[in-house]
Structure formats: structure tokens, C-alpha cells
Amino acid sequence: MAFGGGTGMAALLAGLKLYTPNITAVVTVTDNGGSSGRLRNDFDMAAPGDLRNCLIALADVDPLMAQVFQYRFQEAEFKGHCFGNLFITVLARVVGDFEESIRALNRLLRVRGKVIPATSSKVSLVAHHPDGSKSTGEVQITKSGKPIATIELRPSPVPLSQEIREAIEAADLFLFGPGSLFTSVVPNLLIDGIVDAIKQAKRPRVYVGNIMTQPGETDGFRLSDHLRALRRHVGADFPDWVIAHNGEVPPQVLEKYAREGAEPVILDLAGDGEFDGIRLVTRDFLGRGDAARHDPACLARAIYDELLEPISRGVPPARTLLEGRAR
Amino acid sequence: MAFGGGTGMAALLAGLKLYTPNITAVVTVTDNGGSSGRLRNDFDMAAPGDLRNCLIALADVDPLMAQVFQYRFQEAEFKGHCFGNLFITVLARVVGDFEESIRALNRLLRVRGKVIPATSSKVSLVAHHPDGSKSTGEVQITKSGKPIATIELRPSPVPLSQEIREAIEAADLFLFGPGSLFTSVVPNLLIDGIVDAIKQAKRPRVYVGNIMTQPGETDGFRLSDHLRALRRHVGADFPDWVIAHNGEVPPQVLEKYAREGAEPVILDLAGDGEFDGIRLVTRDFLGRGDAARHDPACLARAIYDELLEPISRGVPPARTLLEGRAR
Numbered sequence: 001m002a003f004g005g006g007t008g009m010a011a012l013l014a015g016l017k018l019y020t021p022n023i024t025a026v027v028t029v030t031d032n033g034g035s036s037g038r039l040r041n042d043f044d045m046a047a048p049g050d051l052r053n054c055l056i057a058l059a060d061v062d063p064l065m066a067q068v069f070q071y072r073f074q075e076a077e078f079k080g081h082c083f084g085n086l087f088i089t090v091l092a093r094v095v096g097d098f099e100e101s102i103r104a105l106n107r108l109l110r111v112r113g114k115v116i117p118a119t120s121s122k123v124s125l126v127a128h129h130p131d132g133s134k135s136t137g138e139v140q141i142t143k144s145g146k147p148i149a150t151i152e153l154r155p156s157p158v159p160l161s162q163e164i165r166e167a168i169e170a171a172d173l174f175l176f177g178p179g180s181l182f183t184s185v186v187p188n189l190l191i192d193g194i195v196d197a198i199k200q201a202k203r204p205r206v207y208v209g210n211i212m213t214q215p216g217e218t219d220g221f222r223l224s225d226h227l228r229a230l231r232r233h234v235g236a237d238f239p240d241w242v243i244a245h246n247g248e249v250p251p252q253v254l255e256k257y258a259r260e261g262a263e264p265v266i267l268d269l270a271g272d273g274e275f276d277g278i279r280l281v282t283r284d285f286l287g288r289g290d291a292a293r294h295d296p297a298c299l300a301r302a303i304y305d306e307l308l309e310p311i312s313r314g315v316p317p318a319r320t321l322l323e324g325r326a327r
Numbered sequence: 328m329a330f331g332g333g334t335g336m337a338a339l340l341a342g343l344k345l346y347t348p349n350i351t352a353v354v355t356v357t358d359n360g361g362s363s364g365r366l367r368n369d370f371d372m373a374a375p376g377d378l379r380n381c382l383i384a385l386a387d388v389d390p391l392m393a394q395v396f397q398y399r400f401q402e403a404e405f406k407g408h409c410f411g412n413l414f415i416t417v418l419a420r421v422v423g424d425f426e427e428s429i430r431a432l433n434r435l436l437r438v439r440g441k442v443i444p445a446t447s448s449k450v451s452l453v454a455h456h457p458d459g460s461k462s463t464g465e466v467q468i469t470k471s472g473k474p475i476a477t478i479e480l481r482p483s484p485v486p487l488s489q490e491i492r493e494a495i496e497a498a499d500l501f502l503f504g505p506g507s508l509f510t511s512v513v514p515n516l517l518i519d520g521i522v523d524a525i526k527q528a529k530r531p532r533v534y535v536g537n538i539m540t541q542p543g544e545t546d547g548f549r550l551s552d553h554l555r556a557l558r559r560h561v562g563a564d565f566p567d568w569v570i571a572h573n574g575e576v577p578p579q580v581l582e583k584y585a586r587e588g589a590e591p592v593i594l595d596l597a598g599d600g601e602f603d604g605i606r607l608v609t610r611d612f613l614g615r616g617d618a619a620r621h622d623p624a625c626l627a628r629a630i631y632d633e634l635l636e637p638i639s640r641g642v643p644p645a646r647t648l649l650e651g652r653a654r
Contacts, residue, residue: 038403042402042403042404043402043403062431062434062435064418064421064422064431064435065435067421068414068417068418068421071417071420071421073417075369075370076365076369076370077404077405078404078405078413083413083414083417086405086410086413087395087410090395090398090400090410091391091395093398094391094394094395094398095391104389104391107389108389108391108392
């Protein structure tokens with residue numbers, strides 16, 4: 001079972017489906033920018049964009065259907081809109097209930113596993129900054145230029161749906177990330193009662209770290225800073241596992257990212273006691289292309305080797321922090 | 328094999344698919360009004376609306392998918408657009424070739440039979456009026472308030488595609504209408520060489536008459552006027568069969584239509600020699616509801632009884648004009 005949003009989550013799912021037909025993805029719906037944000041406002045609904053990416057990642061349909069879903073208009077009044085977002089919007093209208101419409105879309109797209117929206121209502125993110133000010137909305141949060149102390153959902157509490165609760169109870173493990181720490185990973189964990197439900201399930205909770213920092217969200221963050229930020233929201237015993245990239249990023253890619261203020265996330269977990277008990281898996285996860293993103297198959301393979309496969313054999317996953325320490 | 332467009336054609340197809348899995352529909356793409364016309368202009372493509380209706384009529388998909396395709400936006404910049412039209416537009420962009428994209432959509436929607444656009448290019452209708460003036464565009468033609476002498480396609484000639492030619496050669500019979508005489512039925516017959524190809528196939532050519540006249544197109548037309556108009560475009564030996572409604576239309580429906588200037592089409596074919604040799608089938612085809620439209624199942628049943636079934640048994644259809652004469 002995976003929690004997140006954005007391209008990071010979609011990549012994770014696209015990889016995982018090579019290893020298991022039984023993935024449940026809980027996806028953020030708080031995006032208020034771009035096509036997704038415009039629809040969220042115009043149609044007063046949960047943002048569809050992250051759902052779209054995750055549904056397509058797990059869909060078993062004609063590749064043309066996936067292309068149509070990901071098509072972005074360049075023309076007329078539709079400019080900038082992603083067609084799959086419109087599809088979700090129309091389906092929600094036709095069905096009349098957002099969660100039910102996403103269940104229907106899982107069926108229409110023959111999703112292997114299940115994609116569930118974190119909530120069916122139009123929820124906003126509010127960031128509290130260390131200087132006491134706050135920003136409302138994903139776009140505004142990232143643009144504020146201020147560090148983020150904590151994130152909350154408004155209106156709150158956001159209730160935990162029965163569908164997500166049941167998926168948690170049935171899960172083998174819980175994956176968080178990769179993806180935007182404060183706008184994709186944390187929001188899912190702010191649903192009322194979800195952290196407790198996950199804890200009660202007593203299954204490995206796995207944080208998948210980002211390869212690069214994210215301007216406006218995690219500037220200057222090392223891996224430890226990511227974990228501290230997570231713990232501020234969900235408690236000090238989180239997570240059980242961390243999966244992180246330990247390879248190089250090519251200079252020309254680094255340069256491109258540097259121009260936007262992003263840099264590699266430094267692995268700094270080993271040896272200081274604060275993160276004792278966390279099992280660390282590090283590999284070279286870098287995908288091809290000029291983006292510093294996880295290769296879906298490599299990431300899924302690591303999750304399979306270290307977690308899914310031992311779990312399926314009834315063997316508790318056993319890697320320790322020191323074994324997996326960064327170079 | 329059926330030729331037409333609009334709701335009339337869609338109703339015919341929805342009925343016919345109950346009797347045969349092997350229908351080919353050639354659909355007009357010259358609509359320049361509404362959602363279809365806006366997309367035709369904004370995306371410089373053939374109009375998608377008539378195709379959408381016919382594809383959905385023959386589709387074998389989740390009913391929800393059909394509802395999504397027929398959804399018309401009430402909101403924001405999308406207002407008035409039909410979602411299925413957008414789907415066709417995006418698919419045409421993604422595939423890069425209009426005809427190929429409609430072939431793909433036949434596959435995606437699991438169409439029973441085949442729906443083919445009359446042409447893949449942005450073609451306009453030009454109407455020549457008896458006073459020597461002309462109108463360009465379906466909307467303008469209907470709005471002109473003038474009788475229509477002849478219709479032509481611009482630019483012309485519009486080539487006959489190999490796909491349509493092969494379908495004609497393989498057809499058991501040819502159905503024209505029901506639907507707008509000058510803007511749905513005639514345009515398909517103006518494709519370069521199509522009338523000859525149909526004639527060479529030596530299969531019954533069947534005109535299905537409309538129940539009501541259509542304001543701006545066929546004001547005051549009796550059934551004979553429809554046939555004369557058709558013959559002006561395709562030659563004097565057309566058609567072999569005529570199927571027409573001979574039942575009543577309820578007074579409250581007549582009243583509604585009368586307010587828009589429409590009246591029942593009067594059956595006047597019998598006995599004057601001009602239409603000798605045409606076989607006439609008349610039944611009560613009126614569907615339920617407050618529109619004077621053909622009931623899809625009744626219409627298909629008549630076509631099956633009189634034509635498809637005898638043809639399938641190798642018996643030439645045999646009804647004569649006098650047998651089927653109007654009351």
C-alpha cells in the first residue's frame with residue numbers, strides 16, 4: 001500500500017505493478033495549481049491530477065488510452081488542461097459522488113490494484129512557517145519562499161474513509177514517497193486517524209526518499225531533515241524503513257537542477273542515535289533521461305527484494321541500519 | 328451499410344445492432360454549429376459530433392463510458408462542449424491522422440461493426456438557393472430561411488476513401504437516413520465517385536424518410552419532395568426502397584413541433600408514375616417520449632423483416648410499391 005502523489009508516486013506504482021497485481025495507492029487531491037487546480041476551483045471538487053497519473057500508472061488499457069489521458073491541450077479555451085483531468089471531472093459529475101467515480105474509473109481503466117483518493121472533498125493545505133506566518137494552497141506554499149514547520153488540512157478533520165481503513169488493515173507494508181514531502185507525502189498522513197490505523201496494522205512503514213531537494217519545500221534538506229519533518233507530523237517512531245538513492249547524478253543534470261535551486265539529498269542517517277532502529281536500503285535508483293528521478297523498475301526491485309519477497313515467504317525483513325549505511 | 332449523421336442515424340444504428348453485429352456507418356463531418364463546430368474551427372479538423380453519436384450507438388462498453396461521452400459541460404470555459412467530442416479531438420491529435428484515430432476509437436469503444444467518417448478533412452457544405460444566392464455552412468444554410476436547390480461540398484472533390492469503397496463492395500444493402508436531408512443524408516452522397524460505387528454494388532438502396540419536416544431544410548416537404556431532392560444530387564434511379572412512418576403523431580407533440588415550424592411528412596408516393604419501381608414499406612415507427620422520432624427497435628425490425636432477413640436467406644426482397652402504399 002502506497003501513499004503519495006505526483007510523478008514520484010506514479011513512477012513507484014508503474015514499477016511495483018511489475019511485481020504485484022495487488023497495490024493500493026492512496027493519492028493526494030490538494031493540488032491547486034495548473035490544470036488540476038483550475039478544475040478543482042471551477043468544479044468545486046478534489047484535484048484530479050495526481051489521481052490521473054496514478055491510475056494510468058496502474059492501468060491495463062490500450063496504450064493509446066493512456067496517451068489520451070495524458071494529453072495536454074495547447075489550443076483555445078482548453079490550453080494547459082490535461083485531458084485525463086477532464087475525464088475525471090466529467091465522470092465525477094456523471095456519477096455524482098467523487099469516491100464512487102474513482103472506483104468506476106479504476107474499473108474502466110482496468111487498474112491492477114486500486115487507486116483511492118485521500119479524500120473526496122475539496123481540501124486545502126495550510127503551511128505554518130517558522131516565523132509564525134502561514135500560506136494556504138500548494139502553489140502559495142511553494143511560492144512563499146519560507147521554510148515549512150508544519151502542514152495541516154483545511155477544513156479539518158478530514159475523515160478516514162472505510163475504503164482506506166480496510167486497505168490499511170489488509171496491507172503487507174506501507175510506502176511513503178517518493179514525492180513532494182509537504183504537499184504529497186505528509187497530506188495523506190494528516191487524515192483523521194490514519195496514522196493510528198497504520199500503526200495498529202503493525203506492518204513495515206517505509207519512507208522512500210527523494211533524489212533531489214525541492215525548491216520551496218525542502219531547500220537544503222538532508223535525508224535526516226526529511227525524516228524529522230515527517231516525525232513532526234506523525235510521531236517519533238516513524239518510519240521503520242528508509243529507501244534512498246546513493247548513486248551519482250550526472251553533472252549536466254545537477255547543473256540543470258541547480259539553476260532551479262535543487263540539489264541532491266545527502267544521506268546522513270548513520271551513527272548518531274536519533275534514527276536508531278530504522279532499516280536503511282540504499283541503491284542507485286537514478287532513471288535514464290535528464291531528470292533526477294527514480295527508475296520505476298529499480299525502485300520496485302529494491303522494494304521487492306528487501307520487503308515484498310521476504311514478507312511473502314513469511315520471513316521478517318531483516319536489514320539493519322548499519323548494513324545499509326551510506327558510503 | 329448506413330449513411331447519415333445526427334440523432335436519426337444514431338437511432339437507426341442502435342436498433343440495427345440488435346439484429347446484426349456487422350453494420351458499417353458512414354457519418355457526415357460537416358457540422359459547423361455547437362460543440363462540434365467550435366472544435367472543427369479551433370482544431371481545424373472534421374466535425375466530431377455526429378461520429379460521437381454513432382460510435383456510442385454501436386459501442387459495447389460500460390454504460391458509464393457512454394454517459395461520459397455524451398456529457399455536456401455546463402461550466403466554465405467548457406460550457407456547451409460535449410465530452411465525447413473532446414475525446415475525439417484529443418485522439419485525433421495523439422494519433423495524428425483523423426481516419427486512423429476513428430479506427431482506433433472503434434477499437435477502444437468496442438464498436439460492433441464500424442463507424443467511418445465520410446472524410447477526414449474539414450469540409451464545408453454550400454447550399455445553392457433557387458434565387459441564385461448561396462449559403463456556406465450547416466448553421467448558415469438552416470438559418471438562411473431560403474429553400475435549398477442543391478448542396479455541394481467545399482473544397483471539392485472530396486475523395487472516396489479506400490475504407491469506404493471496400494465497405495460498399497461488401498455491403499448487403501445501403502440505408503440513407505433518417506436524418507437531416509440536406510445536411511446529413513445528401514452530403515455523404517457528394518463524395519467523389521460514391522454514387523457510382525454504390526450503384527455498381529447492385530444492392531438495395533433504401534431511403535428512410537423522416538417523420539417530420541425540418542425547419543430551414545425541408546419546410547413543407549412531402550415524401551416525394553424528399554426523393555426529388557435526393558434525385559437531383561444522385562440521379563433519377565434512386566432509391567430502390569423507401570421506408571416511411573405512417574402512424575399518427577400525438578397532438579401535443581405536433582403542437583410542440585408546429586411552434587418550431589415542423590409538420591408531419593405526408594406520404595404521397597403512390598400512383599403517379601414518377602416513383603414507379605420503388606418498393607415502399609410503411610409502418611408506425613414513432614418512438615415514445617415527446618419527440619417525433621423513430622423508435623430504434625421498430626425501425627430496425629422493419630429493415631430486418633423486409634430486407635436483411637430475405638437477403639440472408641438468399642431471397643430477393645420482393646415488396647412492391649403498391650403493396651406498401653400509404654393509407
